Amino acid sequence: MNLIRKTPWATGPRAAACLLSMALLSGCATYWDVQRADRLLAQGQTDAALAMLAGLAKQDPAQHRLRYLQVRDGALRELLSNARQLASRGKSAEAEEVYRAMLRIDPQNELALSGIDALVRGAREAEQLAKAIAALKDGDTDGALDALHAVLSANPGHPEAQRLQQGIELQRNRGLAADPVLSDALRKPVTLELRDVALPTVLEILSRTSNVNFILDKDVKNDIRTTIFAKNTSVADALNLVLRTNQLARKVLNDSTLLIYTDNEEKRRHYEELVIRTFHLKNADPRKMQELVKTMIAPKSMYVDDRFKMMIVRDNLDVIAATERLVAAYDVADPEVLLEVEILEINANGLLNAGIQYPDRLAVGVKASAGVPGQLTVDELRGLNRNSFQLFLPDPLLVLNLKQTGEDSKTLANPRIRVSNRQKAKVLIGDKVPVITTTINQNSSASTESISYLDVGLKLEVTPEIHVNSEVTIAIDLEVSSVVKEIRSTTGLLAYQIGTRNANTVLRLRDGETQVLAGLIKDEQGHSSAGIPGLGEVPGVGRVFSNQTDTKGRSEIVLLITPRIVRAMPMPSAHVLEFPSGTFDNALVRPMRLTPGGQYGGTPAAPLPPEAGP
Missing domain, CATH: 1.20.58 (Methane Monooxygenase Hydroxylase; Chain G, domain 1)
Known part of the structure; x- marks a missing residue:
């Protein structure tokens, strides 16, 4: 162990x-x-x-x-x-x-892991984006769209890829909607002296001159004959003149091929290519914009969405271009003005109290032996003498009044109101006084009461209209009211006597100019007198035997208003204010014009130009 x-x-x-x-x-x-x-x-x-x-x-x-x-x-x-x-x-x-x-x-850490994944994905996206940019430089839009599609598939919100894709699609849509650019040979000068020649022959001559091919619609008649005399004009101008004078139209198929067809509604519906354009309105009412476009241009199809303030138009490029200019001219922001308003109520009250204030009563009493005035026995009543009476006088007996007062006061309201063009602005400084109304039913004799409210105080309404020259027209409605007294009816209802002063006017001011509106005056005067009867009314010496009080009240409303334009009336650019709009039947922003310096003729009886050969 x-x-x-x-x-x-x-x-x-x-x-x-x-x-x-x-x-x-x-x-x-x-x-x-x-x-x-x-x-x-x-x-x-x-x-x-x-x-x-x-x-x-x-x-x-x-x-x-x-x-x-x-x-x-x-x-x-x-x-x-x-x-x-x-x-x-x-x-x-x-x-x-x-x-x-x-x-x-x-x-x-999830944020670090997702950040590294985003960097890897961003590197791949940058590589694809570089491929798209290189393809665009080489003119390969399909290759660029494929690269951008790869980027947007992984990251649909990539801003640069979205911008490039939208630009490519917009350019492609415009290229498909617009007519192909014709060959420069159409600008080659040509001289034509043709009298009563068949249309196919004229087109054949122009084709040999410019190497442009013409395809005729099946409804174009071969027996159409035309006369044209043109010297030193381009092939394009000569062709346009021949087509327009023979009610024909053209459609560009490529840079060297034109389709000729009869210019009527049926053929235009068949051959004319239409474009859809969406307009997002910033300020204008879509319904009013639609009415304007229908009145001035009358496009083939229109749709308006009030919720998004959007207008969609479907027509050819010329109508779309004209609509764009109308929208640019009409869809502008409303001008605004800042109204600096100063409202003053000037009160001047005066009081004059001068004279001698006498007592208004004298009292005489009887003094009894018990010491209580007015209570006498029968024996005391028999023994009254002059020592039994007492004279009661007020203290002080006389008052000399020499008083004069004056008062000036100002009540100021200074609102600053910003209001759009031709819109009403209201300012109320005061109270809402209740007014009770009793309604009696004749059948049942039952009564009901309802309460409404009456605005009492200072009420101002202004409606400005801003002009192009930076002037402002202002409609002013000014009202100043107050409760003078209360009135109670026999049934017990309470009513009010309202005193009011108002002014209505329309004035036109420059930007920054101040206008004063005055003269709404209310005068009150009063006089009272108290004195010895008879003596107080004697001329000259009446004031010695009386006391007189004079009161005076004066109230004036003064309005000062200054407009300051915050946003002036917008002026569209010159190309929007005035532009060609085509003929009565067709809206065109590019009217038919001939080459300057050329000489033309188109009727069989027209003489040949002086320089023309046989």
């Missing part, structure tokens, strides 16, 4: 002291580790500080884990912000390094 002998220091006070010393040393070490981690953070050594705090959090999670998580999340937020800034500036490699640093701190 082995006996283990315990040493005295293992169980005694020495053991407790040893354990306490070890705890103190451990606490001191933890404190200094935290201080060292803070110094590393201040020096920018985030990785080392986080490693130290992570070790402390493992040793004592309750004490240090929260601090570790706070420092870690702050470092991740700063790294994420730096990575996104680098990526936005196109520094993908540096941004990826920052994302990798985030993963070293938190290997499962």
Whole structure:
């Protein structure tokens, strides 16, 4: 049997002291580790500080884990912000390094992983975008669209790819809608002297001259004969003149081929290609815009959406071009004006009180032996003498009044009103007074009461109209009212007597000009007199025996108004204000014109030009 002998220091006070010393040393070490981690953070050594705090959090999670998580999340937020800034500036490699640093701190960080994926995807998109741009430079629009489609399939919101795709599609649509550009040979000068010649013969001559092919519609009659005398004119002008004078039209198929057809409604519907254009209106009412376009141009098809302020037009390019100019001229912002209004109510009240104020009564009393005035016995009544009477006078007996007062006061309202052109603006400064109305039913004799409210105070209504020359016409309606007194009817209903002053006018001011409207005056005068009857009315000395009070009140309303134009009346550009619109039957922004300097003739009886040969 082995006996283990315990040493005295293992169980005694020495053991407790040893354990306490070890705890103190451990606490001191933890404190200094935290201080060292803070110094590393201040020096920018985030990785080392986080490693130290992570070790402390493992040793004592309750004490240090929260601090570790706070420092870690702050470092991740700063790294994420730096990575996104680098990526936005196109520094993908540096941004990826920052994302990798985030993963070293938190290997499962979703933002860092998605950021790296976005960088990889962005590199592929940039490669495809470069291919699209190179294909556009080479004229390969199909190849460019394929590359852009690859980009938009992975990232539908890519702004640069969307912009390039929209530009290509717009250019392609315009190219398909517009007529192909004809050969330069059509601008070659030609001289024609043809009298009563069949149309196919004229077209054959023009074809040999310009190397342009003509295809005739089956309904174009071969027996059409024409006469034309033209000298030093282009082939295109001569062709247009022949077609227009014979009620024919053309359609360009390519740079060297034209289709000739009869110019009537049926053939135009068959051959004329139409374009759909959507107009998003900014300011104009879509219904009014539709009415304007229908009146002036009458396109083939129109649709209006009031919710989106959108107008869709379907017609040929000439009608679309004319509609664009009408929209540009009509769809403009309403002008606005800032009205600086100052309203003053000037009150002048005066009071004059002058004269001697006499007592209005004197009293005489009888004093009894009991000391109570007015209570006498029969014996006391028999023994009355002059000492029994008392004279009661007011104190003071006379008052000399010499008083004159005056008062001037101003009540100011200074609103600033911004209002659109030809819109009404209202300002009310005052109260709404309730008015009770009783209605009696004649059949049942039952009564019902209803309450309406009457505006009392200062009410201003203005309607401006802004002109092109920066002048403003303003319709002004000013009303100032107040409750004079309350009137109660026999049935107990309360009514009000309203005093009012109003002015209505229309004036025209320049921008920044101030106009003063005054003269709404209300005068009140009063006179009262109190004195000795008879003596107070004696001329000259009447004031010695009377007291007279004169009152005067005067109130005037003054309005000052200044218009300041915030947005002036817009003026469209000159090409929108006036442009060709074609003939009565066809809307054209490109009218038929002949080459300047040429000489033309088109009737069989027309003489030949002087320089023309036989």
